[in-house]
Amino acid sequence: MIAMHLSDEKIQEYLDGQIREDDPVLIHLNNCPDCRRKMEQYRSLYGALDSQSELYLSDNFADRVTAALPEWPQTETVKGRPFGDNAILGFALLLITAGAIIFLKPLKLFQSLAEVSPSNLEPSQRFMDQTTGFFNFIGISPELFFGVVGVIAIIALVDRLIVHRFRRGLISLMF
Amino acid sequence: MTDPQKLVAAVLTGDRKAYKSLVLQYQRLVSHIVFRMVPVSADREDMCQEVFIKVYQHLSGFRFDSQLSTWIGRIAYNTCLNFLDKKKLPLINDLGDDDNEYIPVDTTATMPDEALENKELKAILNREIEKLPPVYRTVVTLFHLDHLSYDEISHITDMPEGTVKSYLFRARNLLKDRLLRQYRREEI
Numbered sequence: 001m002i003a004m005h006l007s008d009e010k011i012q013e014y015l016d017g018q019i020r021e022d023d024p025v026l027i028h029l030n031n032c033p034d035c036r037r038k039m040e041q042y043r044s045l046y047g048a049l050d051s052q053s054e055l056y057l058s059d060n061f062a063d064r065v066t067a068a069l070p071e072w073p074q075t076e077t078v079k080g081r082p083f084g085d086n087a088i089l090g091f092a093l094l095l096i097t098a099g100a101i102i103f104l105k106p107l108k109l110f111q112s113l114a115e116v117s118p119s120n121l122e123p124s125q126r127f128m129d130q131t132t133g134f135f136n137f138i139g140i141s142p143e144l145f146f147g148v149v150g151v152i153a154i155i156a157l158v159d160r161l162i163v164h165r166f167r168r169g170l171i172s173l174m175f
Numbered sequence: 176m177t178d179p180q181k182l183v184a185a186v187l188t189g190d191r192k193a194y195k196s197l198v199l200q201y202q203r204l205v206s207h208i209v210f211r212m213v214p215v216s217a218d219r220e221d222m223c224q225e226v227f228i229k230v231y232q233h234l235s236g237f238r239f240d241s242q243l244s245t246w247i248g249r250i251a252y253n254t255c256l257n258f259l260d261k262k263k264l265p266l267i268n269d270l271g272d273d274d275n276e277y278i279p280v281d282t283t284a285t286m287p288d289e290a291l292e293n294k295e296l297k298a299i300l301n302r303e304i305e306k307l308p309p310v311y312r313t314v315v316t317l318f319h320l321d322h323l324s325y326d327e328i329s330h331i332t333d334m335p336e337g338t339v340k341s342y343l344f345r346a347r348n349l350l351k352d353r354l355l356r357q358y359r360r361e362e363i
Contacts (some may be wrong), residue, residue, distance in 0.1 A: 010350075011342045045351050048300050049319035054203075055210040057223060065227045066191055143315040 006035045011042055095153045098146060179243040186234055196225055204321055205251045208331070211312040212255035214264065222258060226251045241330060245323075248331035252313070254290060259309065267308045267342075296358075301354045311346035314339055 006014075010025055019025050029035055058064075135142045179202065185193035202223065209222045229250050237246055259266055306313055310332070317323045317331065325343075329336045 008348050009340075012344050012347055040350055041177065042347065045347060046295065046319070048354075049315060049347075049350075051297075052304065052316070052320060053297065053301055054320070055206050055316075057206045057220060061202060061220065061223070062195050065198050065224050066195045067195065068224060068228065069191065069227070069231055096198055149218065 005032065006038075008038070008042075011035065011039050015039070015042055015046055091153075091156075093153075095146075095149045098149075178257070180239065183234060183237060183239075183243065186228045186231070187218045194231060196259075197230075201244060202227075204248055205237075206321055208248060208251040208313055209255055211316050212252070213258060214309070218258070222254060223251075226254050229254065242327070245327050245330045248317075248327075249333065252333075253311075253329050254346050265308065267310045296354075299357050300354065302349055303357070306353075307346055307349065311342055314343045315346045317349075320345055 006028060008026060010019075011029075013019055014025055014029065029039060131142065135145065177196075182193055182197050182200070186197060190320070205223050206219075206228050209219050209226065213219050213222055216325065226247075230247055233250070237243070256266070307315070314328055314332070317328050318325075325336045325339050328334075328339045330345075332339065334342075
């Protein structure tokens with residue numbers, strides 16, 4: 001058994017549930033009227049503190065806070081996208097693939113395949129003719145067009161990754 | 176909706192009703208911290224509002240590394256610290272041992288539960304709590320009214336657990352002595 005009286009801290013630790021069942025403190029408490037009296041004083045105080053007056057906010061506090069919320073640009077940006085995330089990703093991948101086809105100039109590959117299988121030449125040749133005709137018509141080179149589109153697609157992909165990580169769009173994160 | 180993860184996800188989609196639920200769920204904790212830390216009652220509700228605006232603005236950065244409640248509590252505590260710092264108000268130095276010095280504590284006295292249930296004595300307890308330094312008031316309230324653990328209070332206040340325990344023990348020790356003095360004075 002502990003010979004000295006228990007400190008206030010020890011008694012509070014006991015009342016806070018921090019003392020194990022087999023701790024000598026409990027034996028001392030059972031046998032020492034002075035320490036038991038002090039413990040009862042603290043127990044009364046604990047009871048009073050547990051039932052101290054609540055600190056109330058006004059009834060309409062939650063409404064006031066909600067009404068005072070600032071606009072959340074990043075949320076509007078995400079909500080305002082015309083396509084869903086998957087559509088944007090799919091579109092970006094499609095553009096990158098189309099750009100890669102032009103840059104890699106697979107015509108020769110198609111032609112070599114056509115030598116083995118002449119039926120392949122006609123659709124690939126027709127596709128290239130139509131594509132070249134289109135770009136001649138709009139007056140820019142295919143390399144420039146798909147280069148720009150490719151850069152936009154990469155920015156869109158990075159934007160998606162940033163939105164996923166930070167829940168904010170690239171633009172709102174930068175500014 | 177009470178699940179913090181669902182609540183946060185809904186708020187991040189711009190759902191203001193979800194945000195109102197979040198405010199309703201955590202306003203008690205925030206008010207306890209703010210009301211105990213900020214001495215001027217006129218500033219308290221505005222301060223609570225400021226806390227919830229900050230929560231809203233920083234919610235997208237919350238990664239659930241801790242409980243949502245302690246994260247919000249920490250924002251409230253830090254907002255109050257900034258307020259006290261700006262107003263140059265003391266945080267822990269004034270223990271308010273003023274007019275009771277001359278009355279010795281009667282260690283044999285008892286504080287009957289019935290007496291403490293008495294409204295008048297509850298009012299005395301509240302007055303004595305108000306006399307404590309802000310940090311003492313806050314840890315006592317978080318422990319006894321919000322039933323937070325030492326560890327949770329430590330997380331909110333960013334103080335070591337040992338410091339939290341020390342403040343809590345000292346605050347209760349002061350309150351016990353002051354109530355005993357007061358009780359004795361009432362008897363006289």
